[in-house]
Amino acid sequence: MMTSSNELIDSEILARFLYDKQLIRANGTVRHNAFLPPHQENCLSVFQVNGLSENEKWELGEKYGRKKPLLGRAEIDNFSVNEIGLKSERDVNPPRHVNIIGWPADKEARRMKAIEIAQKAKLFLKDIPLC
Amino acid sequence: MRTATQFKNGNLPFLSDNPSGKEIELFSLYAKANRIDDQHISVTFGLRYTEMIEALITIFKDCSSPDWDCYGALPVTYEAIIEAAKIINLLPYTLPVPDIYAEPTGDICFEWNSKNGHLFVICVSGKHKIGYAGIFGESKAYGMEYFEQSLPSGIVNNIRRVYA
Numbered sequence: 001m002m003t004s005s006n007e008l009i010d011s012e013i014l015a016r017f018l019y020d021k022q023l024i025r026a027n028g029t030v031r032h033n034a035f036l037p038p039h040q041e042n043c044l045s046v047f048q049v050n051g052l053s054e055n056e057k058w059e060l061g062e063k064y065g066r067k068k069p070l071l072g073r074a075e076i077d078n079f080s081v082n083e084i085g086l087k088s089e090r091d092v093n094p095p096r097h098v099n100i101i102g103w104p105a106d107k108e109a110r111r112m113k114a115i116e117i118a119q120k121a122k123l124f125l126k127d128i129p130l131c
Numbered sequence: 132m133r134t135a136t137q138f139k140n141g142n143l144p145f146l147s148d149n150p151s152g153k154e155i156e157l158f159s160l161y162a163k164a165n166r167i168d169d170q171h172i173s174v175t176f177g178l179r180y181t182e183m184i185e186a187l188i189t190i191f192k193d194c195s196s197p198d199w200d201c202y203g204a205l206p207v208t209y210e211a212i213i214e215a216a217k218i219i220n221l222l223p224y225t226l227p228v229p230d231i232y233a234e235p236t237g238d239i240c241f242e243w244n245s246k247n248g249h250l251f252v253i254c255v256s257g258k259h260k261i262g263y264a265g266i267f268g269e270s271k272a273y274g275m276e277y278f279e280q281s282l283p284s285g286i287v288n289n290i291r292r293v294y295a
Contacts, residue, residue: 022194026230036235045202067201111262115252115266119250119266
């Protein structure tokens with residue numbers, strides 16, 4: 001099936017980089033709060049990481065990182081994103097950057113979507129103690 | 132490890148070794164709101180309280196500034212913390228202790244989950260409303276309930292459903 005250049009195929013892997021321990025459960029899984037878009041915004045910032053080594057993935061999170069140390073990343077495939085009723089859109093600025101869009105306006109409905117993503121996501125931790 | 136016995140001795144186990152003014156204020160208001168004193172709290176129930184209130188103190192310390200998640204999160208407000216403390220006080224003792232954490236919305240969430248993949252989350256923001264969302268196998272439920280002096284029965288039923 002043909003896709004436009006901005007659309008992703010099902011097998012593409014999307015990583016949400018995590019910079020706060022509130023987003024990570026003690027049992028090594030990711031909480032839904034890691035996947036909620038900023039207040040009243042309609043896109044969740046992630047990176048497409050297919051073909052990158054483990055080190056390159058961490059470098060990506062640190063390169064476009066924030067004011068806190070990188071703690072981990074949660075990965076989900078694009079098929080699962082679509083299955084939940086959301087959509088991924090490449091914006092390539094910065095390179096590999098993707099927005100997950102299509103969020104409902106209702107706060108509780110957004111929370112439900114975030115829970116569904118988190119349940120399908122896999123968490124990878126950097127070697128940093130969380131507490 | 133801190134114990135409720137220490138609390139009964141007046142050592143304020145919810146606070147860090149060098150508590151900030153806001154921490155002390157939070158504890159004072161929490162204690163006043165819930166009329167907690169040495170006679171009121173037992174060791175058994177005190178440990179439950181301690182665990183949950185310590186989670187709230189951590190949230191207050193870590194998430195009361197904007198952008199705490201580095202993606203533009205809203206700060207957790209003092210009103211949300213106090214309402215979360217009220218929820219803690221209203222939780223039936225027969226329910227498991229929830230996982231407590233902040234959301235980028237500024238809400239404070241209580242989560243119950245089980246090994247069978249069932250999960251239920253309730254969130255408060257200090258506006259007398261409980262947002263909720265849950266997954267129970269193939270079923271999903273989400274919505275919002277108003278609350279004042281007691282937990283809505285639908286919320287309690289959904290928490291129990293996680294372990295059914």
